[in-house]
Structures are given as C-alpha cells and as structure tokens.
Amino acid sequence: MKILKTALYVLLIFIFSHTAFLQISAASQKSGDENIRITLLYDNYKHAPNTQVGFGFACLVEINSKMILFDTGSEPDILINNAKALNKDLKRVTIVVISHNHFDHTGSLLKVLDIADTLTVYLPQSFKDTYDARKAIETGSQVVFVKASTQISENCYSTGELGGDIKEQSLILDSKYGLVVIAGCAHPGITNIIKTAKEILEKEVYLVMGGFHLVEHPLGFQQEIVSEVKSLGVKKCGPSHCSGNLESFKQTFGSNYIKMGTGQVVEIKGH
Numbered sequence: 001m002k003i004l005k006t007a008l009y010v011l012l013i014f015i016f017s018h019t020a021f022l023q024i025s026a027a028s029q030k031s032g033d034e035n036i037r038i039t040l041l042y043d044n045y046k047h048a049p050n051t052q053v054g055f056g057f058a059c060l061v062e063i064n065s066k067m068i069l070f071d072t073g074s075e076p077d078i079l080i081n082n083a084k085a086l087n088k089d090l091k092r093v094t095i096v097v098i099s100h101n102h103f104d105h106t107g108s109l110l111k112v113l114d115i116a117d118t119l120t121v122y123l124p125q126s127f128k129d130t131y132d133a134r135k136a137i138e139t140g141s142q143v144v145f146v147k148a149s150t151q152i153s154e155n156c157y158s159t160g161e162l163g164g165d166i167k168e169q170s171l172i173l174d175s176k177y178g179l180v181v182i183a184g185c186a187h188p189g190i191t192n193i194i195k196t197a198k199e200i201l202e203k204e205v206y207l208v209m210g211g212f213h214l215v216e217h218p219l220g221f222q223q224e225i226v227s228e229v230k231s232l233g234v235k236k237c238g239p240s241h242c243s244g245n246l247e248s249f250k251q252t253f254g255s256n257y258i259k260m261g262t263g264q265v266v267e268i269k270g271h
C-alpha cells in the first residue's frame with residue numbers, strides 16, 4: 001500500500017511539473033523572445049578573468065538576431081578589449097541605446113560610432129544639444145531622441161526619459177518569463193523604473209539588472225530599496241556598477257541573486 005501511495009505521489013508530481021512546463025511554452029508563443037543573451041562588457045566589477053574593469057556600465061543585448069549595445073562605459077580601450085576577449089564583434093551592433101548623459105555611460109560612444117557599420121542611436125531627449133549627439137548625427141547614424149516610452153525593436157523598449165535633474169532612460173526586454181529591466185545608473189530611482197516598466201507593458205518583472213545608484217546612500221536606505229524591489233514582484237536581481245552594498249541584495253534575493261561583472265552572460269533560454 002505504501003509503495004502504491006509513493007508511486008501515485010511521483011505520478012502526480014510528474015503531471016504537475018509537465019503541465020507547468022507546457023503552460024510556460026504556450027505563453028511564449030504569444031509574446032517574448034525565446035532566447036535572449038545579455039553580456040556585460042563594462043562594469044565596476046570583474047567576472048571573467050580575461051576582462052578589464054572600469055568605472056561605468058555597458059552591456060550587449062542579443063535579442064531576435066539583433067545586437068543592441070546599451071551604454072558604452074567610460075574608456076574606449078576597455079570596451080574594445082572586453083568585446084574582443086568575449087568574442088563579441090562591435091561591428092555587428094546595429095542599435096545603441098544611451099541611458100543618460102554621464103561619461104561613465106557615454107565615454108566610448110564616439111568609438112562605437114566609428115566601428116559599427118550602420119547604427120541607429122537612441123538618446124534621451126535631454127541629450128539633444130550635446131557634442132556626442134552632434135557627432136552621432138555627423139557620422140550619418142540615424143539618431144532618435146527619446147522622450148516618451150518607445151519600442152526600439154522586436155521585444156525591446158525604452159522606458160522613455162524619466163527623472164528630474166538627471167534624466168535617464170532604461171531598457172525593457174520582453175522575455176517569455178516576464179520583463180527584463182536594465183538600468184544604466186537608475187538616477188530616477190530603481191523602484192520608479194521598475195514600476196514604469198510594469199505599467200508600460202502590463203507585465204511582471206522577471207529580472208532587473210544594471211546600476212541602481214545606491215552607493216551614495218546610507219545602508220538603511222539601501223536595504224529599504226532592496227526590499228521594495230522584491231515587493232514589486234521582481235523574481236531575479238543582478239545589481240552592478242553603482243548599486244552600493246551588494247550583500248543586502250544577496251540576502252534578500254538568495255538563489256535569485258545574479259552576480260554581475262565584466263564578462264558575465266545572462267541567458268534567458270526558451271528551452
């Protein structure tokens with residue numbers, strides 16, 4: 001009798017897990033890319049030994065066969081070195097999105113404009129009168145100044161320009177598991193960015209990553225923000241760049257904390 005009960009229990013678990021898997025697969029048919037790969041090219045933290053660290057942030061998003069560079073870090077030599085070390089050809093990048101007008105995010109933009117063949121550059125509206133914006137236009141790139149939330153390519157969106165004194169846009173990827181939000185420095189506040197992403201696409205956030213701009217705040221405030229990020233329903237969290245005390249993130253997110261750093265690759269696979 002005990003054996004029968006155990007067999008029934010195992011069968012029920014199998015049916016339940018199989019059903020859950022089928023539901024996830026079915027959901028992916030409607031929206032969200034099957035496979036997304038995000039490679040950190042520039043960060044304050046090191047992950048892969050053959051990469052260099054630098055103050056700033058840049059990541060390469062591969063989605064629906066497109067290569068999108070989000071931010072460029074500060075020093076071009078480091079960006080180029082890391083792209084080579086990680087086998088990423090910057091020539092193949094067709095879209096660049098710049099989060100905000102701070103050197104640790106814009107420093108290698110002109111170099112990328114030189115390297116890539118054809119580029120569409122998404123700059124915050126507040127960037128309009130800058131030297132970098134004029135250069136981008138001069139090089140023949142298509143420049144889009146972003147004010148409101150906008151679609152950048154299939155399954156990829158900008159939150160639009162958020163914040164007060166320092167205006168900033170963040171990237172939203174529509175994955176089959178939910179939204180992936182990537183922030184450059186999060187000057188408008190990481191919780192504000194997450195709420196905006198949820199409102200725009202009316203979906204839950206699966207992963208939030210990038211710079212959360214907590215480094216200048218006292219530890220107590222940082223912990224409050226980490227708890228709020230969690231209470232907004234965010235499943236996984238990968239803080240880096242200017243995110244401050246990473247320990248509070250590790251403790252709050254446990255196994256759903258993702259270690260960032262140059263050379264880290266976050267893959268969201270369909271199967």
Ligand SMILES: [Zn+2]
Pocket residue numbers: 100102185187
């Ligand atoms: Zn900044």
Ligand SMILES: [Zn+2]
Pocket residue numbers: 056057102104105184185211241242
């Ligand atoms: Zn920054």
